[in-house]
Amino acid sequence: MSNTGFVNPESPLRGALYRDPAQPVGVRVEDLLARMTLEEKAGLLFQTILTMEPDGTLSEDPARTPAPTARHMVGDLHMTHFNLLGSGDARRIAEWHNRLQELAEQSRLGIPVTLSSDPRHSFTDNPGTAMLSGPFSQWPESLGLAAVADPELVRDYADTVRREYLSVGIRLALHPQIDLATEPRWSRINGTFGEDADLTSRLVAAYIEGLRGPGTDAALGHDSVSAMVKHFPGGGPQLDGEDPHFEYGREQVYPGGRFDYHLRPFRAAIAAGATQMMPYYGMPVGTPYEEVGFGFNKDIVTGLLREQLGFQGIVVTDWGLVSDGEAFGQLLPARAWGAEDLTPAQRARKILDAGTDQFGGEHIPGLIVELVRGGEVSEERVDVSARRLLTEKFRLGLFDERRYVDPDVAERTVGHADFRAAGHAAQQRAVTVLTDSGLLPLAGRPKLYLEGVDPGTAAAYGEVVADPADADLAVLRLGTPFEPRPGGFEAFFHAGRLDFEPERLKEILALLDALPTVVAIHLERPAVIPEIAERAGALVAVYGTSDRALLDVLFGRARAEGRLPFQLPRSMEEVRLGRPDVPQESTYPVFPFGHGLTM
Structure with missing residues (x-):
């Protein structure tokens, strides 16, 4: 395997500026973007799930995967962002990752893959939210980290995640989840830091710093794992506690007037240097904002996140906003809440118009090509998102020495005795x-x-x-x-x-x-x-x-x-x-927030 990221050193691209590590990232991005076809740009705008065979090979059987094969998505659809579903031992994951990068290296421009993952360092085993730790070190859930309330512990945890992820090629964490647990019935509470905005704000900053790694000066580096912070603007205030993965949970409500309270951790995440954000499925009801899912919502993504809060990084939709899907034999309609009557093309256009950059859980870049060719979306708008996505790949070193990983190093790193001991101690403390x-x-x-x-x-x-x-x-x-x-x-x-x-x-x-x-x-x-x-x-x-x-x-x-x-x-x-958006609302709880005896 080469570290240049390109198969043929004699190709006409040999002198391309984007291949030169000595060039500034901005120069490399603009050089590459100018060489890309519309189809290649559209492929950047999609991220979906991939699974691996037990022996670490790429699955070639469409019937065994929740999406088309990697070969089709990389080679024909020009996709370069994938979410690994499932697990295996560290060596197999590393080998699978390298095979995926080899496949990407064979493409016309050799754009490397960015591999992402939901949390995989704890006890939850839900394919929609997190995976059991398997070969990775095992720590308490985020709620347990919050119970200890020690930013240094969270930083150490995230640094361990970084090192284990890095060794197998995972460069994007689809976490942390910093929604506030103000509606006790909500099913996603176990992935949060609890109901207090101040505590969550302190911990998310430490989490992002740990994933970014030491010596990075608030910017991603070649040894960093990028954090996708979710779910903007806070997914906790769900009507009756129901989750918007499902149509009956689509409404997000603020009867206590605490919309800004739920924003506080996201302000802290932006200040800490977060480069990616994921809006939630829910649609705000009874607020000044359009009653449409947050990924479609221009008031939220452009007006609030980008213009008011100053976030200029990557915004990725939650999975499956445009087209219907299937999981475990169950039909999952597109979570196009408030946009159900729109066609898939109209939904995609609305998402781009909102200021969102990437479509999660989808593999339909041809839809974007059609919108551009039909004059409904400009190629300049596609370039805006493509530029952000390419910039992150360069900053992570994926075009250079970080394209491939060493399976021997992965085997030694993942689940290292020191990491397991630290996770065990954190479980005890929590x-x-x-x-x-x-x-x-x-x-x-x-x-x-x-x-x-x-x-x-x-x-x-x-x-x-x-x-x-x-x-x-x-x-x-x-x-x-x-x-x-x-x-x-x-x-x-x-x-x-x-x-x-x-x-x-x-x-x-x-x-x-x-x-x-x-x-x-x-x-x-x-x-x-x-x-x-x-x-x-x-x-x-x-x-x-x-x-x-x-x-x-x-x-x-x-x-x-x-x-x-x-x-x-x-x-x-x-x-x-209780009011779903209000924290610590009980006047006579069995136990109050912060209760605990010292042993």
Whole structure:
């Protein structure tokens, strides 16, 4: 593999300025842009999902991928931005990435691929939002980082993500997610830093700095991973907590008048040097802005983000705004909220007119070519977005030494023992002790009755018994309640009620009354658990914590530092009466924002 980025050194492009690393980025961009056909420019404006074969090869079977093959998209559609779905070991990912770059190198101009990823360093396994860590080091979810509330920890986490991503060729993080968790029922809360704008603002700055890497002076460099901050202008205030991945969740509302409150973390992200932004699917209702999805919304993208806030970087739509798609056998209509009656071409034109640069989850660059050739969009407008996208490729070094990665380095880097140890320590720190009747820390080797805890792991801490009657105490791991939704893709989104069904609550309380019990509840949303809080021997919150990390804390081998990143409401009635855009609204929560006992 060459490091020049071009197959044929004898080609007429040999002396092209854009191939010369000594030239300023601006000169290289303009030289390359002038050489591009309209079709090649249009290809830049699309980013979609690619999967890899288990052996690290490119899939050539269209039936096995959610989009056409890489060969077709790179060679025929001129696309150079892709989102890796799924995982494999580090060597296989690195080899797959290099094969993709080799394919791009064979194109007329040899424009390299920018590979992106949703989060893949924690416990969530939802193909629409994040992937289980697999070979990568495993850390708490963003809520757990927020529970520790230490910008230095977030910077270290993001720096680890950077180094692991960089080793396998991932150069664009489709995160951080800095929406505010002001509507407790919303299914995307587990990816946020909680409900407080000031805390989120501090943490997002550290996150961007960590991904950018040391010595970059607030600008992307060859060792950086770019951050796509989402979801502008804040995706938390969803009507009834429903998510706009689905038509019934398309409305975003501000009955408390807190639109500007949700903007604060994005101001901090821009100040920290963010270069990419993703608007959410939702459409604002009852505001001065046009009632159309944010990716289509010129008032939001150009008027607010670019002109008022001064952001001049790349804006990418969330996935699937223009055309219908499919996931897990389920038809997913285009999330063209407020623009349902427009044709795909009209939607694409509206998105470009809004000031958006790239279409996420789509592979239809011919649509842009048709709009330009038909006189509905100017080629100069396409050039504006193409210029931004090319600039980032050059800044990341993709045209130079950073095009390819070394699979041996990837194998040594991803999941390195030091990274795993740091992730484990962060999991421990994030544990939040909500109540303790004197049960903690656990001592000796008690007889343990377990629910939701691996007996093999627990055997290192006590004697595991099968009957509560034989136990000294119980350790019960619970998840936040939710309403199961139908359909393959929709079922991944945990939304709706936050309290346990009566029969399940009865079972839990019976155990708590039978023997001293430590309840560890995974808070992916603010659970409604007043009865459990009252009757548990000890209640702790976790946000992505292994059994070993949890038991280390319970047995006093590690220190819990977590504080709640949101309130825990007292009842579902209180939740239903709340205003989706207002933080910390409960006047009598079970636990307030910031609550946590020190062990």
